[in-house]
Amino acid sequence: MRKREEGKHMGKITVETCEIEGLKIITPAVFGDERGYFMETYNYRDYAAAGIDMEFVQDNQSASRKGVLRGMHFQIHYPQDKLVRVVKGEVFDVVVDLRPGSATYGKWHGVLLSAENKKQFFIPKNFAHGFLVLSDEAEFVYKCTDFYHPNDEGGLAWNDREIGIEWPIPEGMELIISEKDQRWGGIRELKR
Secondary structure (H helix, E strand, O other), X not given: OOOEOOOEEEXXXXXXXXXXXXXXXXXXOOEEEOOXXXXXXXXXXXXXXXXXXXXXXXXXXXXXXXXXXXXXXXXXOOOOOEEEEEEEOEEEEEEEEOOOOOOXXXXXXXXXXXXXXXXXXXXXOOEEEEEEEOOOEEEEEEEEOOOOOHHHEEEOOOOOOOOOOXXXXXXXXXXEOOHHHHXXXXXXXXXX
C-alpha cells in the first residue's frame, strides 16, 4: 500500500496522493542559502487548493526516543483530521483506514517523516494513527480539527496480523510501547 501518484504543485507545496483515498503527503518548498533555510509549514490557501480546506483548532507536539511505538490511536465520537510532521529526528508514520463503507477499510499506509525530508502527512477523520521512532530522538508535531477528548480514545493493536503493518524495525531495536497500547485489540474486535 505504498504506491503514490505523481505529485501536484499547489503554491509552495507539492502534494502526492496515495492508494488510500483522502491521504496526502505534502512536501513544502524550502528556500535555503548559506545562512540556513526558510519554509512555510502551513498556508491555508495552498492547503485549501490541495483539498485540505478545514479549520485546525489544536496543535500538539510530542518527544520520543528511539524504539518508541505509539499507536494505533483514533477518536471514537469526535474524530479528527490531522496534519502531522517531524521537526527533529525520523519516524515511520502509519495509518489504518477505519472509515465505514470505505473500499480500503482495514488497509494501512506508511510514510517516512523526518526533519530532513520535511514531509507532512494529511490524515482524514476515521483513520487509526501511530508511529515508530527510528532516530535517537524525535519530535512529532500535529494539527487537529477537533479538540482532544480524553474519554474518547480508541485503538488497534500495532501488530494485528489481519492488518499486517510492515513496521521497519531494525534488527536489535527494543520496542518501547505503553501499557495502554499493548492492550488494544485487533480490527475484528472493533465495535464502532
